[in-house]
Amino acid sequence: MEKQIIISIGRQYGSAGHIVAKKLAEKLDIEVLDRNLLDEVAGVVKVDTNNLKKYDEKPRLRFLSRTVRGYSNSPEENIAEMQFALLKSKEADGDSFVIVGRCADELFHGKENFINVFLSADMEFRINRVMERHEGLDRNGAIKKIAMHDKKRAAYHDFFAKNGKWGERGTYDMCLDVSKIGVDASVEILYQYVQSRIKEMK
Numbered sequence: 001m002e003k004q005i006i007i008s009i010g011r012q013y014g015s016a017g018h019i020v021a022k023k024l025a026e027k028l029d030i031e032v033l034d035r036n037l038l039d040e041v042a043g044v045v046k047v048d049t050n051n052l053k054k055y056d057e058k059p060r061l062r063f064l065s066r067t068v069r070g071y072s073n074s075p076e077e078n079i080a081e082m083q084f085a086l087l088k089s090k091e092a093d094g095d096s097f098v099i100v101g102r103c104a105d106e107l108f109h110g111k112e113n114f115i116n117v118f119l120s121a122d123m124e125f126r127i128n129r130v131m132e133r134h135e136g137l138d139r140n141g142a143i144k145k146i147a148m149h150d151k152k153r154a155a156y157h158d159f160f161a162k163n164g165k166w167g168e169r170g171t172y173d174m175c176l177d178v179s180k181i182g183v184d185a186s187v188e189i190l191y192q193y194v195q196s197r198i199k200e201m202k
Contacts (some may be wrong), residue, residue: 003113003201005030005096007194008104010118010157010166013149014126014142016178016186017119018100023187025098028194033087034100041082058152080160101153105171106161115197117190118172125179173197 007024011017018034025032038053058076083102090097091108108114121129123146130142137145157166164171174193178186 003096003198004091004094005113005115005194005198006091006104006108006111007098007115007190008108008117009098009100010105010116010172011100012120012126012167013146013153014130015119015121016129016183019183020119020178020186020190021098021100023183024190024194027187027191028096028098030096030098032098032100033090033102037083037086037099037102038079040086041079058156076156080156084160101157103157103160106157106163109163112201115194116171116173118167118169118175119186120167120175120177121179122177 005028007021009017009021009024011020021034022032035053080103084107087099087102087104087107105116109116123143126146127139127142130145131137131139134142134145154166169175174190176186176189181189
């Protein structure tokens with residue numbers, strides 16, 4: 001891509017955020033960063049990625065964590081900070097990418113080449129997607145899982161973000177309900193919006 005572009009995809013759990021991000025990145029021919037960012041963090045600290053997954057995009061446990069002289073004993077916070085550092089490094093290198101979650105809206109807030117998107121979907125769409133992804137999970141289980149993940153994502157985001165709450169419409173360049181038009185149409189709308197923004201960049 002001739003101009004550097006960074007696209008953040010915030011998403012409700014079960015709204016197909018990862019699929020939309022992946023398809024958008026493919027259409028733009030740029031990298032998509034999601035849990036694969038953990039692989040890079042694992043490489044830096046020389047541990048198995050599976051050992052880090054349970055701390056990814058999770059809020060710090062306030063009653064079990066503390067910070068002394070700038071150093072935290074919270075694995076959730078430390079892993080988040082390492083991911084933030086990697087993202088900033090990629091930006092400094094001139095890379096273009098789509099990043100799913102990871103408080104990217106805070107990291108790159110105010111930059112001209114940054115596009116901030118939030119994806120939502122109605123509850124039925126989300127329930128059906130979660131049940132499809134998790135074999136044997138019933139409707140009530142899917143509803144509980146959605147509530148749990150959304151609560152954790154909001155807590156994680158709002159712990160680090162100073163420029164808006166998770167899912168708060170006024171803090172995003174675009175908010176899109178995937179359940180209204182489907183994944184492919186959502187990707188196309190985002191693609192056209194990105195192209196328009198790129199044309200306006202200096």
